[in-house]
Amino acid sequence: MDEALLLxxxxxxxxxxxxxxxLVRDELLLRLLVAGGIACDAAFYGFRPEPILQSVLANLGLVSINLALIALILSERTTWRMGPDDRALFAHFPTLSPGQFRRLRPLMTRRTEEAGVQLAWExxxxxxxxLVFSDRIEIRKGGAGFPIAGPAFVGEIAFLTGHPSxxxxxxxxxxxxxxxDTAALQARMRRAPALHNAIVALFGRELARKVADSVPMDRAARARPVAPAAGARPAQPKG
Known part of the structure:
Protein backbone atom coordinates (compact mmCIF):
# COMPACT_ATOMS: atom_id res chain seq x y z
CA MET A 1 0.00 0.00 0.00
CA ASP A 2 1.24 3.48 -0.85
CA GLU A 3 2.67 5.16 2.26
CA ALA A 4 1.01 8.50 1.54
CA LEU A 5 -2.35 6.76 1.11
CA LEU A 6 -1.90 4.97 4.45
CA LEU A 7 -1.04 8.18 6.26
CA LEU A 23 -21.63 14.70 18.13
CA VAL A 24 -22.56 12.25 20.91
CA ARG A 25 -23.98 13.27 24.28
CA ASP A 26 -22.69 10.41 26.40
CA GLU A 27 -19.45 11.51 28.05
CA LEU A 28 -17.90 8.03 28.11
CA LEU A 29 -18.47 7.47 24.39
CA LEU A 30 -17.23 11.00 23.66
CA ARG A 31 -13.97 10.34 25.50
CA LEU A 32 -13.46 6.98 23.79
CA LEU A 33 -13.97 8.40 20.31
CA VAL A 34 -11.83 11.48 20.91
CA ALA A 35 -9.04 9.37 22.43
CA GLY A 36 -9.14 7.12 19.36
CA GLY A 37 -9.00 10.14 17.06
CA ILE A 38 -6.03 11.67 18.88
CA ALA A 39 -4.26 8.28 18.83
CA CYS A 40 -4.65 8.33 15.03
CA ASP A 41 -3.03 11.77 14.98
CA ALA A 42 -0.10 10.41 17.00
CA ALA A 43 0.23 7.51 14.54
CA PHE A 44 0.12 9.93 11.60
CA TYR A 45 3.03 11.98 12.94
CA GLY A 46 4.95 8.87 14.02
CA PHE A 47 4.71 6.92 10.75
CA ARG A 48 5.78 9.78 8.50
CA PRO A 49 9.05 9.34 6.61
CA GLU A 50 10.39 12.02 8.94
CA PRO A 51 8.51 11.53 12.24
CA ILE A 52 7.66 14.64 14.24
CA LEU A 53 8.46 13.53 17.78
CA GLN A 54 7.03 16.62 19.48
CA SER A 55 3.63 16.08 17.87
CA VAL A 56 3.68 12.37 18.70
CA LEU A 57 4.42 13.06 22.38
CA ALA A 58 1.85 15.87 22.59
CA ASN A 59 -0.90 13.67 21.15
CA LEU A 60 0.06 10.71 23.35
CA GLY A 61 -0.19 13.05 26.34
CA LEU A 62 -3.72 14.01 25.29
CA VAL A 63 -4.61 10.33 24.86
CA SER A 64 -3.33 9.63 28.38
CA ILE A 65 -5.48 12.42 29.82
CA ASN A 66 -8.56 11.02 28.07
CA LEU A 67 -7.80 7.50 29.29
CA ALA A 68 -7.55 8.79 32.87
CA LEU A 69 -10.92 10.53 32.49
CA ILE A 70 -12.42 7.35 31.01
CA ALA A 71 -11.24 5.45 34.10
CA LEU A 72 -12.90 8.06 36.35
CA ILE A 73 -16.17 7.82 34.40
CA LEU A 74 -16.16 4.02 34.65
CA SER A 75 -15.50 4.28 38.38
CA GLU A 76 -18.42 6.71 38.71
CA ARG A 77 -20.79 4.37 36.86
CA THR A 78 -19.81 0.92 38.14
CA THR A 79 -19.88 -0.87 41.49
CA TRP A 80 -16.66 -2.85 41.01
CA ARG A 81 -14.95 -0.95 43.84
CA MET A 82 -17.74 -1.78 46.32
CA GLY A 83 -17.74 -4.69 48.73
CA PRO A 84 -20.75 -7.02 49.05
CA ASP A 85 -22.23 -5.06 51.98
CA ASP A 86 -21.99 -1.75 50.15
CA ARG A 87 -23.52 -3.27 47.01
CA ALA A 88 -26.48 -4.51 49.05
CA LEU A 89 -26.85 -1.08 50.67
CA PHE A 90 -26.53 0.69 47.32
CA ALA A 91 -29.65 -1.16 46.13
CA HIS A 92 -31.67 1.06 48.50
CA PHE A 93 -30.43 4.22 46.73
CA PRO A 94 -31.58 3.50 43.15
CA THR A 95 -31.53 7.12 41.96
CA LEU A 96 -27.87 7.65 42.91
CA SER A 97 -24.93 6.71 40.73
CA PRO A 98 -22.30 4.40 42.26
CA GLY A 99 -19.91 7.35 42.49
CA GLN A 100 -22.46 9.51 44.31
CA PHE A 101 -23.17 6.68 46.73
CA ARG A 102 -19.46 6.14 47.46
CA ARG A 103 -19.05 9.82 48.30
CA LEU A 104 -21.99 9.65 50.72
CA ARG A 105 -20.91 6.38 52.34
CA PRO A 106 -18.54 8.06 54.89
CA LEU A 107 -21.53 10.04 56.22
CA MET A 108 -23.42 6.84 57.11
CA THR A 109 -23.35 5.14 60.51
CA ARG A 110 -25.09 1.86 61.35
CA ARG A 111 -26.53 0.82 64.72
CA THR A 112 -28.76 -1.98 66.00
CA GLU A 113 -31.73 -0.66 68.01
CA GLU A 114 -33.76 -2.49 70.64
CA ALA A 115 -37.50 -3.14 70.43
CA GLY A 116 -39.64 -0.13 71.26
CA VAL A 117 -37.02 2.52 70.49
CA GLN A 118 -38.37 5.85 69.23
CA LEU A 119 -36.60 7.31 66.21
CA ALA A 120 -38.49 10.58 65.70
CA TRP A 121 -40.82 12.78 67.72
CA GLU A 122 -43.65 14.79 66.21
CA LEU A 131 -32.79 4.11 56.61
CA VAL A 132 -34.50 1.57 58.86
CA PHE A 133 -34.18 -2.18 58.39
CA SER A 134 -37.08 -3.68 60.31
CA ASP A 135 -40.15 -5.73 59.43
CA ARG A 136 -42.44 -3.21 61.15
CA ILE A 137 -42.11 0.56 61.59
CA GLU A 138 -44.86 2.33 63.55
CA ILE A 139 -45.86 5.86 62.53
CA ARG A 140 -48.19 7.88 64.76
CA LYS A 141 -49.51 11.34 63.93
CA GLY A 142 -52.20 13.29 65.76
CA GLY A 143 -53.21 10.27 67.82
CA ALA A 144 -53.67 7.99 64.80
CA GLY A 145 -51.11 5.37 63.91
CA PHE A 146 -50.34 2.93 61.13
CA PRO A 147 -47.47 0.55 60.38
CA ILE A 148 -45.24 0.44 57.33
CA ALA A 149 -42.93 -2.35 56.28
CA GLY A 150 -39.20 -1.86 56.19
CA PRO A 151 -36.69 -1.24 54.90
CA ALA A 152 -37.83 2.38 54.71
CA PHE A 153 -36.48 5.88 55.13
CA VAL A 154 -37.46 7.92 58.18
CA GLY A 155 -37.16 11.70 58.37
CA GLU A 156 -37.21 12.39 54.64
CA ILE A 157 -40.20 14.77 54.83
CA ALA A 158 -38.53 16.90 57.50
CA PHE A 159 -35.30 16.78 55.50
CA LEU A 160 -36.94 18.00 52.29
CA THR A 161 -39.11 20.69 53.91
CA GLY A 162 -36.76 21.86 56.66
CA HIS A 163 -39.63 21.51 59.16
CA PRO A 164 -39.73 19.44 62.38
CA SER A 165 -40.82 15.82 62.24
CA ASP A 181 -26.26 13.51 59.33
CA THR A 182 -28.73 15.91 57.68
CA ALA A 183 -26.47 18.98 57.89
CA ALA A 184 -23.58 17.17 56.19
CA LEU A 185 -25.87 15.77 53.50
CA GLN A 186 -27.39 19.18 52.79
CA ALA A 187 -23.89 20.65 52.44
CA ARG A 188 -22.98 17.97 49.88
CA MET A 189 -26.21 18.58 47.98
CA ARG A 190 -25.58 22.33 47.79
CA ARG A 191 -22.18 21.70 46.21
CA ALA A 192 -23.44 19.08 43.74
CA PRO A 193 -26.71 19.84 41.88
CA ALA A 194 -26.75 16.33 40.35
CA LEU A 195 -26.64 14.80 43.83
CA HIS A 196 -29.41 17.17 44.95
CA ASN A 197 -31.64 16.01 42.10
CA ALA A 198 -30.87 12.35 42.80
CA ILE A 199 -31.73 12.66 46.51
CA VAL A 200 -34.98 14.52 45.80
CA ALA A 201 -35.96 11.84 43.26
CA LEU A 202 -35.11 9.11 45.78
CA PHE A 203 -37.36 10.56 48.46
CA GLY A 204 -40.12 11.24 45.95
CA ARG A 205 -40.17 7.53 45.16
CA GLU A 206 -40.06 6.68 48.86
CA LEU A 207 -43.03 8.91 49.68
CA ALA A 208 -45.05 7.45 46.81
CA ARG A 209 -44.32 3.93 48.07
CA LYS A 210 -45.37 4.81 51.62
CA VAL A 211 -48.63 6.35 50.44
CA ALA A 212 -49.40 3.29 48.32
CA ASP A 213 -48.59 0.92 51.20
CA SER A 214 -50.48 2.84 53.88
CA VAL A 215 -53.68 3.64 51.92
CA PRO A 216 -55.01 0.67 49.94
CA MET A 217 -56.39 1.80 46.60
CA ASP A 218 -59.78 0.11 47.01
CA ARG A 219 -60.30 1.84 50.37
CA ALA A 220 -59.24 5.19 48.93
CA ALA A 221 -61.67 4.79 46.04
CA ARG A 222 -64.57 4.09 48.40
CA ALA A 223 -63.65 7.06 50.59
CA ARG A 224 -63.67 9.57 47.71
CA PRO A 225 -66.51 9.19 45.18
CA VAL A 226 -65.69 10.10 41.61
CA ALA A 227 -67.43 13.27 40.41
CA PRO A 228 -69.41 12.94 37.15
CA ALA A 229 -67.84 14.41 34.04
CA ALA A 230 -69.00 17.85 32.92
CA GLY A 231 -72.27 17.60 31.02
CA ALA A 232 -72.91 14.01 32.06
CA ARG A 233 -76.38 13.11 33.31
CA PRO A 234 -76.55 11.53 36.76
CA ALA A 235 -77.66 7.93 36.83
CA GLN A 236 -81.39 7.50 37.49
CA PRO A 237 -82.52 4.98 40.08
CA LYS A 238 -84.29 1.95 38.68
CA GLY A 239 -87.87 1.23 39.52
Whole structure:
Protein backbone atom coordinates (compact mmCIF):
# COMPACT_ATOMS: atom_id res chain seq x y z
CA MET A 1 0.00 0.00 0.00
CA ASP A 2 1.24 3.48 -0.85
CA GLU A 3 2.67 5.16 2.26
CA ALA A 4 1.01 8.50 1.54
CA LEU A 5 -2.35 6.76 1.11
CA LEU A 6 -1.90 4.97 4.45
CA LEU A 7 -1.04 8.18 6.26
CA UNK A 8 -3.99 10.02 4.72
CA UNK A 9 -6.26 7.14 5.72
CA UNK A 10 -5.04 7.32 9.33
CA UNK A 11 -5.60 11.07 9.36
CA UNK A 12 -9.14 10.74 7.95
CA UNK A 13 -10.07 7.98 10.43
CA UNK A 14 -8.84 10.17 13.28
CA UNK A 15 -10.88 13.11 12.02
CA UNK A 16 -14.03 10.98 11.72
CA UNK A 17 -13.57 9.64 15.26
CA UNK A 18 -13.15 13.12 16.73
CA UNK A 19 -16.16 14.50 14.85
CA UNK A 20 -18.22 11.52 16.01
CA UNK A 21 -17.10 12.12 19.59
CA UNK A 22 -18.23 15.74 19.53
CA LEU A 23 -21.63 14.70 18.13
CA VAL A 24 -22.56 12.25 20.91
CA ARG A 25 -23.98 13.27 24.28
CA ASP A 26 -22.69 10.41 26.40
CA GLU A 27 -19.45 11.51 28.05
CA LEU A 28 -17.90 8.03 28.11
CA LEU A 29 -18.47 7.47 24.39
CA LEU A 30 -17.23 11.00 23.66
CA ARG A 31 -13.97 10.34 25.50
CA LEU A 32 -13.46 6.98 23.79
CA LEU A 33 -13.97 8.40 20.31
CA VAL A 34 -11.83 11.48 20.91
CA ALA A 35 -9.04 9.37 22.43
CA GLY A 36 -9.14 7.12 19.36
CA GLY A 37 -9.00 10.14 17.06
CA ILE A 38 -6.03 11.67 18.88
CA ALA A 39 -4.26 8.28 18.83
CA CYS A 40 -4.65 8.33 15.03
CA ASP A 41 -3.03 11.77 14.98
CA ALA A 42 -0.10 10.41 17.00
CA ALA A 43 0.23 7.51 14.54
CA PHE A 44 0.12 9.93 11.60
CA TYR A 45 3.03 11.98 12.94
CA GLY A 46 4.95 8.87 14.02
CA PHE A 47 4.71 6.92 10.75
CA ARG A 48 5.78 9.78 8.50
CA PRO A 49 9.05 9.34 6.61
CA GLU A 50 10.39 12.02 8.94
CA PRO A 51 8.51 11.53 12.24
CA ILE A 52 7.66 14.64 14.24
CA LEU A 53 8.46 13.53 17.78
CA GLN A 54 7.03 16.62 19.48
CA SER A 55 3.63 16.08 17.87
CA VAL A 56 3.68 12.37 18.70
CA LEU A 57 4.42 13.06 22.38
CA ALA A 58 1.85 15.87 22.59
CA ASN A 59 -0.90 13.67 21.15
CA LEU A 60 0.06 10.71 23.35
CA GLY A 61 -0.19 13.05 26.34
CA LEU A 62 -3.72 14.01 25.29
CA VAL A 63 -4.61 10.33 24.86
CA SER A 64 -3.33 9.63 28.38
CA ILE A 65 -5.48 12.42 29.82
CA ASN A 66 -8.56 11.02 28.07
CA LEU A 67 -7.80 7.50 29.29
CA ALA A 68 -7.55 8.79 32.87
CA LEU A 69 -10.92 10.53 32.49
CA ILE A 70 -12.42 7.35 31.01
CA ALA A 71 -11.24 5.45 34.10
CA LEU A 72 -12.90 8.06 36.35
CA ILE A 73 -16.17 7.82 34.40
CA LEU A 74 -16.16 4.02 34.65
CA SER A 75 -15.50 4.28 38.38
CA GLU A 76 -18.42 6.71 38.71
CA ARG A 77 -20.79 4.37 36.86
CA THR A 78 -19.81 0.92 38.14
CA THR A 79 -19.88 -0.87 41.49
CA TRP A 80 -16.66 -2.85 41.01
CA ARG A 81 -14.95 -0.95 43.84
CA MET A 82 -17.74 -1.78 46.32
CA GLY A 83 -17.74 -4.69 48.73
CA PRO A 84 -20.75 -7.02 49.05
CA ASP A 85 -22.23 -5.06 51.98
CA ASP A 86 -21.99 -1.75 50.15
CA ARG A 87 -23.52 -3.27 47.01
CA ALA A 88 -26.48 -4.51 49.05
CA LEU A 89 -26.85 -1.08 50.67
CA PHE A 90 -26.53 0.69 47.32
CA ALA A 91 -29.65 -1.16 46.13
CA HIS A 92 -31.67 1.06 48.50
CA PHE A 93 -30.43 4.22 46.73
CA PRO A 94 -31.58 3.50 43.15
CA THR A 95 -31.53 7.12 41.96
CA LEU A 96 -27.87 7.65 42.91
CA SER A 97 -24.93 6.71 40.73
CA PRO A 98 -22.30 4.40 42.26
CA GLY A 99 -19.91 7.35 42.49
CA GLN A 100 -22.46 9.51 44.31
CA PHE A 101 -23.17 6.68 46.73
CA ARG A 102 -19.46 6.14 47.46
CA ARG A 103 -19.05 9.82 48.30
CA LEU A 104 -21.99 9.65 50.72
CA ARG A 105 -20.91 6.38 52.34
CA PRO A 106 -18.54 8.06 54.89
CA LEU A 107 -21.53 10.04 56.22
CA MET A 108 -23.42 6.84 57.11
CA THR A 109 -23.35 5.14 60.51
CA ARG A 110 -25.09 1.86 61.35
CA ARG A 111 -26.53 0.82 64.72
CA THR A 112 -28.76 -1.98 66.00
CA GLU A 113 -31.73 -0.66 68.01
CA GLU A 114 -33.76 -2.49 70.64
CA ALA A 115 -37.50 -3.14 70.43
CA GLY A 116 -39.64 -0.13 71.26
CA VAL A 117 -37.02 2.52 70.49
CA GLN A 118 -38.37 5.85 69.23
CA LEU A 119 -36.60 7.31 66.21
CA ALA A 120 -38.49 10.58 65.70
CA TRP A 121 -40.82 12.78 67.72
CA GLU A 122 -43.65 14.79 66.21
CA UNK A 123 -42.85 18.50 66.26
CA UNK A 124 -39.13 18.04 67.03
CA UNK A 125 -36.23 18.71 64.63
CA UNK A 126 -34.76 15.72 62.80
CA UNK A 127 -30.96 15.64 63.00
CA UNK A 128 -30.45 12.39 61.10
CA UNK A 129 -31.95 10.95 57.99
CA UNK A 130 -32.52 7.25 58.69
CA LEU A 131 -32.79 4.11 56.61
CA VAL A 132 -34.50 1.57 58.86
CA PHE A 133 -34.18 -2.18 58.39
CA SER A 134 -37.08 -3.68 60.31
CA ASP A 135 -40.15 -5.73 59.43
CA ARG A 136 -42.44 -3.21 61.15
CA ILE A 137 -42.11 0.56 61.59
CA GLU A 138 -44.86 2.33 63.55
CA ILE A 139 -45.86 5.86 62.53
CA ARG A 140 -48.19 7.88 64.76
CA LYS A 141 -49.51 11.34 63.93
CA GLY A 142 -52.20 13.29 65.76
CA GLY A 143 -53.21 10.27 67.82
CA ALA A 144 -53.67 7.99 64.80
CA GLY A 145 -51.11 5.37 63.91
CA PHE A 146 -50.34 2.93 61.13
CA PRO A 147 -47.47 0.55 60.38
CA ILE A 148 -45.24 0.44 57.33
CA ALA A 149 -42.93 -2.35 56.28
CA GLY A 150 -39.20 -1.86 56.19
CA PRO A 151 -36.69 -1.24 54.90
CA ALA A 152 -37.83 2.38 54.71
CA PHE A 153 -36.48 5.88 55.13
CA VAL A 154 -37.46 7.92 58.18
CA GLY A 155 -37.16 11.70 58.37
CA GLU A 156 -37.21 12.39 54.64
CA ILE A 157 -40.20 14.77 54.83
CA ALA A 158 -38.53 16.90 57.50
CA PHE A 159 -35.30 16.78 55.50
CA LEU A 160 -36.94 18.00 52.29
CA THR A 161 -39.11 20.69 53.91
CA GLY A 162 -36.76 21.86 56.66
CA HIS A 163 -39.63 21.51 59.16
CA PRO A 164 -39.73 19.44 62.38
CA SER A 165 -40.82 15.82 62.24
CA UNK A 166 -44.43 15.40 61.13
CA UNK A 167 -44.97 12.21 63.17
CA UNK A 168 -43.69 9.94 65.94
CA UNK A 169 -41.77 6.95 64.61
CA UNK A 170 -41.00 3.85 66.68
CA UNK A 171 -39.66 0.35 66.11
CA UNK A 172 -41.94 -2.13 67.93
CA UNK A 173 -39.64 -5.04 67.08
CA UNK A 174 -36.31 -3.22 66.95
CA UNK A 175 -34.00 -3.34 63.95
CA UNK A 176 -30.93 -1.89 62.30
CA UNK A 177 -30.83 1.85 61.61
CA UNK A 178 -28.50 3.54 59.14
CA UNK A 179 -28.14 7.24 59.96
CA UNK A 180 -26.95 10.13 57.78
CA ASP A 181 -26.26 13.51 59.33
CA THR A 182 -28.73 15.91 57.68
CA ALA A 183 -26.47 18.98 57.89
CA ALA A 184 -23.58 17.17 56.19
CA LEU A 185 -25.87 15.77 53.50
CA GLN A 186 -27.39 19.18 52.79
CA ALA A 187 -23.89 20.65 52.44
CA ARG A 188 -22.98 17.97 49.88
CA MET A 189 -26.21 18.58 47.98
CA ARG A 190 -25.58 22.33 47.79
CA ARG A 191 -22.18 21.70 46.21
CA ALA A 192 -23.44 19.08 43.74
CA PRO A 193 -26.71 19.84 41.88
CA ALA A 194 -26.75 16.33 40.35
CA LEU A 195 -26.64 14.80 43.83
CA HIS A 196 -29.41 17.17 44.95
CA ASN A 197 -31.64 16.01 42.10
CA ALA A 198 -30.87 12.35 42.80
CA ILE A 199 -31.73 12.66 46.51
CA VAL A 200 -34.98 14.52 45.80
CA ALA A 201 -35.96 11.84 43.26
CA LEU A 202 -35.11 9.11 45.78
CA PHE A 203 -37.36 10.56 48.46
CA GLY A 204 -40.12 11.24 45.95
CA ARG A 205 -40.17 7.53 45.16
CA GLU A 206 -40.06 6.68 48.86
CA LEU A 207 -43.03 8.91 49.68
CA ALA A 208 -45.05 7.45 46.81
CA ARG A 209 -44.32 3.93 48.07
CA LYS A 210 -45.37 4.81 51.62
CA VAL A 211 -48.63 6.35 50.44
CA ALA A 212 -49.40 3.29 48.32
CA ASP A 213 -48.59 0.92 51.20
CA SER A 214 -50.48 2.84 53.88
CA VAL A 215 -53.68 3.64 51.92
CA PRO A 216 -55.01 0.67 49.94
CA MET A 217 -56.39 1.80 46.60
CA ASP A 218 -59.78 0.11 47.01
CA ARG A 219 -60.30 1.84 50.37
CA ALA A 220 -59.24 5.19 48.93
CA ALA A 221 -61.67 4.79 46.04
CA ARG A 222 -64.57 4.09 48.40
CA ALA A 223 -63.65 7.06 50.59
CA ARG A 224 -63.67 9.57 47.71
CA PRO A 225 -66.51 9.19 45.18
CA VAL A 226 -65.69 10.10 41.61
CA ALA A 227 -67.43 13.27 40.41
CA PRO A 228 -69.41 12.94 37.15
CA ALA A 229 -67.84 14.41 34.04
CA ALA A 230 -69.00 17.85 32.92
CA GLY A 231 -72.27 17.60 31.02
CA ALA A 232 -72.91 14.01 32.06
CA ARG A 233 -76.38 13.11 33.31
CA PRO A 234 -76.55 11.53 36.76
CA ALA A 235 -77.66 7.93 36.83
CA GLN A 236 -81.39 7.50 37.49
CA PRO A 237 -82.52 4.98 40.08
CA LYS A 238 -84.29 1.95 38.68
CA GLY A 239 -87.87 1.23 39.52
Missing amino acids: NGILIVGLVLKIGGF GRPVEHLM SADVTLPEGGTVLRI
